Amino acid sequence: MADRQRQWPAGNDRVPYWIYTDQDNYQRELERIFQGPTWSYVGLDCEIPNSGDYKRTTIGDQSIIVVRDEHGGVNAMINRCVHRGVQLCQQDKGTVDEFMCPYHQWTYDLAGNLLGIPFQRGVKGKGGMPGNFVPEDHGLETVRVQGRNGGIFATLSDGTPDLETYLGDPILGYYDRIFDGRALRLLGHSRQRIGGNWKLMLENIKDTHHASLLHVFFVTFGLFRVDNDSRIEMDPSGLHTALSSIRGKQELNDGTAQMKSFHGEMELNDPRLLDTVREFPGDQTVVMQTIWPNLILQQQSNTLATRQIVPKGPEAFELHWTFFGYETDDDDMTARRLRQANLMGPAGLVSIDDGQIIERTQNGIRPNPGAEGIVELGGRDTDNADHMVTEVALRAFYQGYRKVMGL
Amino acid sequence: MSISARQRQEIEEFLIDYAAAIDDGLLDRWPDFFGDPCLYKIVSKENFDSGLPLALLLCDSPGMIRDRCDAFAELNVYGPRAWRHMIGQLRLTEDGDSVRARSNFVIFESLSGEDTHILCAGEYCDVLVRRDGALKFRERICIYDTTMIPNSIVMPI
Numbered sequence: 001m002a003d004r005q006r007q008w009p010a011g012n013d014r015v016p017y018w019i020y021t022d023q024d025n026y027q028r029e030l031e032r033i034f035q036g037p038t039w040s041y042v043g044l045d046c047e048i049p050n051s052g053d054y055k056r057t058t059i060g061d062q063s064i065i066v067v068r069d070e071h072g073g074v075n076a077m078i079n080r081c082v083h084r085g086v087q088l089c090q091q092d093k094g095t096v097d098e099f100m101c102p103y104h105q106w107t108y109d110l111a112g113n114l115l116g117i118p119f120q121r122g123v124k125g126k127g128g129m130p131g132n133f134v135p136e137d138h139g140l141e142t143v144r145v146q147g148r149n150g151g152i153f154a155t156l157s158d159g160t161p162d163l164e165t166y167l168g169d170p171i172l173g174y175y176d177r178i179f180d181g182r183a184l185r186l187l188g189h190s191r192q193r194i195g196g197n198w199k200l201m202l203e204n205i206k207d208t209h210h211a212s213l214l215h216v217f218f219v220t221f222g223l224f225r226v227d228n229d230s231r232i233e234m235d236p237s238g239l240h241t242a243l244s245s246i247r248g249k250q251e252l253n254d255g256t257a258q259m260k261s262f263h264g265e266m267e268l269n270d271p272r273l274l275d276t277v278r279e280f281p282g283d284q285t286v287v288m289q290t291i292w293p294n295l296i297l298q299q300q301s302n303t304l305a306t307r308q309i310v311p312k313g314p315e316a317f318e319l320h321w322t323f324f325g326y327e328t329d330d331d332d333m334t335a336r337r338l339r340q341a342n343l344m345g346p347a348g349l350v351s352i353d354d355g356q357i358i359e360r361t362q363n364g365i366r367p368n369p370g371a372e373g374i375v376e377l378g379g380r381d382t383d384n385a386d387h388m389v390t391e392v393a394l395r396a397f398y399q400g401y402r403k404v405m406g407l
Numbered sequence: 408m409s410i411s412a413r414q415r416q417e418i419e420e421f422l423i424d425y426a427a428a429i430d431d432g433l434l435d436r437w438p439d440f441f442g443d444p445c446l447y448k449i450v451s452k453e454n455f456d457s458g459l460p461l462a463l464l465l466c467d468s469p470g471m472i473r474d475r476c477d478a479f480a481e482l483n484v485y486g487p488r489a490w491r492h493m494i495g496q497l498r499l500t501e502d503g504d505s506v507r508a509r510s511n512f513v514i515f516e517s518l519s520g521e522d523t524h525i526l527c528a529g530e531y532c533d534v535l536v537r538r539d540g541a542l543k544f545r546e547r548i549c550i551y552d553t554t555m556i557p558n559s560i561v562m563p564i
Contacts, residue, residue: 092453092554188454188461192556216482270470318555323461338460339467342475347449347464347560349475353484355559360486 008407012395013376018369020197020362025405026314032404033293034060034311037160039146039153041295041308042066042076044322046150046184047093052110055093057320058310059156059294064143065089065099066152069110074147076154077112077140088140099140112140149179151306167291168235174242174289177280178299183327187337190321192346194355196362198294198309198317199401204354205290206241206397208232208388209377212255214357217349219256220263221274223247223300224286227255232385238396239292239404245388247276247285247301273339276301292400302333303340315362319355321345410499410506418508418535419497421542426492426512429562434480437563438472442536442543447472449549449564452529463551463560475563485561490526491515492564505545508533512549514564516557527553527564 006025009016019025034040040059043066047055054067056079063079065088079087081101088099088108098115100107107115114135122128143154146163153163160166167175194201204210211218212226219225230245256262268274276285279302289297296307304325310318321344325337343350365371375398378390382399385392401407410418421440428436441447449464466472493513500507509532516526529551536545549564 093457186459188451188457188459190451190461190463190556191453191554192558194558214484217478268470269473270468272468273471273474334460338462338465339471341461342465345463346556346558349478349483352559352561356485356561359558 006407008402009372011380012382012399013374013380015373015375015394015398016369017365017371017373020200020365021314021369023314026311028405029311030060032406034062035156036404037155037157038293039155039160039163039166039291040293041151041291041306042145042154043152044150044184044186044306044324045074045147045152046186046324047322048074050095052095052097053093054089054096056089056091057308059143059154060311062156063087063089064154065140066145066154067096067110074145074152075111076143076145077108078143080141081106082114082138082140083117108140112142114138114140149176149181150184151175151179167240168237170233171235171240171242171289171291174233174244174287175291175297177282177287178297178304185325185327185329185334187323187325187334187341190323190345191318192321192355193312193316193318194358195316196358197314197365198311200358200361201296201307201309201317201319202290202292202397203394204358205243205288205296206393207391208243208393209390210357211350212388213260214353215350216263217343220266221250223274223343225255226387226389227253228388229283230386230388232388232390232393234382234384234393234396237292237403238382238400240290241393241397242287242289243388243393244284244287246283273342274301275336276340277333277336279333298344300343301340302336303344304337305341305344315366319346410501414506415497415499417542418499418506421535422494422497422508422510422531422533426494429564430490430492434476434562437476438469440544441469441472441547442538442545443469445469445472445544446546446548447544447563448547449551449560451554452550452552453554455550463556464563479562483561485559487519488561489517490562491517494531502534504536506535508535512564524557525553526557526560527551529553 042057048068051070057064065079066076083106086101086103105118120129145154211224225248228245228248233242286300294309298305305321305323308320375391375394378392382396425440447466448462450462454461494510496511498509513528514526515523517523532548534546
């Protein structure tokens with residue numbers, strides 16, 4: 001693509017479309033973002049509760065093993081035998097005493113240390129590794145890990161500050177609101193592949209007002225709507241965002257009157273779907289966080305989930321959902337979370353719309369890398385807002401993105 | 408006591424009718440296949456095998472099935488497509504006043520202007536009962552093998 005087309009338009013209220021399609025830009029994202037000084041979300045403690053429990057996950061395009069060791073700690077390693085490059089784990093999760101590569105049986109402990117090599121000393125006095133081969137120097141490539149109250153993050157860079165500094169104010173506070181130190185209970189996973197650029201998924205959450213127009217369910221039952229009391233808050237980089245809101249009533253007002261998707265008369269045949277209870281401090285009934293670069297942390301009423309964004313080239317990404325509750329939940333609360341999970345995921349009453357619209361966006365953008373999108377709602381500023389009739393979180397996000405990418 | 412040939416044929420026709428109703432776009436017929444009480448779930452094999460309770464879609468009452476039906480038919484936003492269920496390998500066992508049925512499914516999805524792809528493949532685990540002379544699902548658990556759903560499941564499977 002000509003450099004002319006890679007120019008960022010003047011002002012921060014336009015977003016060029018080549019950032020969603022360009023292969024070179026995508027490679028740069030992998031290097032500067034996913035291999036750069038960022039904490040990627042890689043899982044929850046409750047997924048790997050016991051010694052030897054592991055899960056396979058991804059940072060950018062890098063396959064990673066996250067494993068609980070004998071001392072209760074969490075280690076992360078690149079999923080690649082240092083001998084000949086074979087992927088060690090093929091399963092998404094499991095329990096092991098050690099990791100052994102099937103090709104030549106190089107074996108590693110739960111911290112990635114090389115334990116042994118067959119025929120290291122040769123056979124019948126012949127062959128084997130040279131005498132100066134030091135197994136201690138040939139462990140798996142380890143990855144920095146930091147956990148906080150049940151969430152696990154990893155980084156491929158030595159330059160990433162600690163997680164608390166990285167999340168900063170006010171995001172750390174919102175993170176701790178969900179991950180408040182109580183032990184988590186794993187409810188299950190959902191996985192989907194969406195034919196769109198990975199940033200469109202983050203945008204979808206940061207773009208608050210679409211929920212009032214696209215999602216009939218949200219709109220009609222007031223779960224997330226522009227006329228609700230809401231806040232949009234960002235960290236200083238603009239890359240993390242927390243959107244919070246208080247559920248509104250099913251009433252006609254100057255907001256709902258402008259929404260074609262508002263159905264004043266609609267009633268659920270089984271209202272248990274929206275039988276919500278307050279469980280967090282404060283009045284907010286929904287807090288959606290986007291934690292740069294790959295995590296959406298969702299609290300919508302009583303449904304809690306992490307959504308891990310896994311980029312798959314410039315024009316596709318996977319979304320790995322992990323739904324959870326707390327070990328202290330009683331059976332009613334677990335049943336409530338499982339029923340409300342109907343709102344979200346690859347068949348979610350709300351999320352179906354998002355998966356579909358993201359692919360449709362990509363289809364519209366693909367032939368037009370030289371065109372640009374408009375993010376002017378609410379003005380041209382990048383400050384926190386006390387309402388959601390604004391695209392401020394998108395403007396702030398792309399201000400941060402340009403800095404990271406040197407654009 | 409084994410299942411009679413006639414009973415087997417009736418169940419087979421019921422399962423085919425269910426799939427045809429969805430494939431033919433007659434979504435308003437979908438709730439009629441369920442009795443009261445009833446349970447309809449779409450569950451990943453990943454969660455099922457690990458004993459994790461999360462469903463991709465969960466309806467545990469006729470009302471929830473009707474709400475889901477309305478959402479699929481009117482509320483959700485998705486592009487035009489055709490679905491084609493393939494079902495087979497029906498296995499039946501009697502269980503008191505109900506019959507347990509297991510069968511395999513594959514669903515082909517065709518979107519306008521794109522190659523037909525497989526939406527998901529898996530197994531139905533059903534509990535069938537007779538109500539007022541007609542067969543109904545007391546339970547239909549759809550366990551899908553597919554590890555990565557292509558975008559979304561926008562209709563009942």
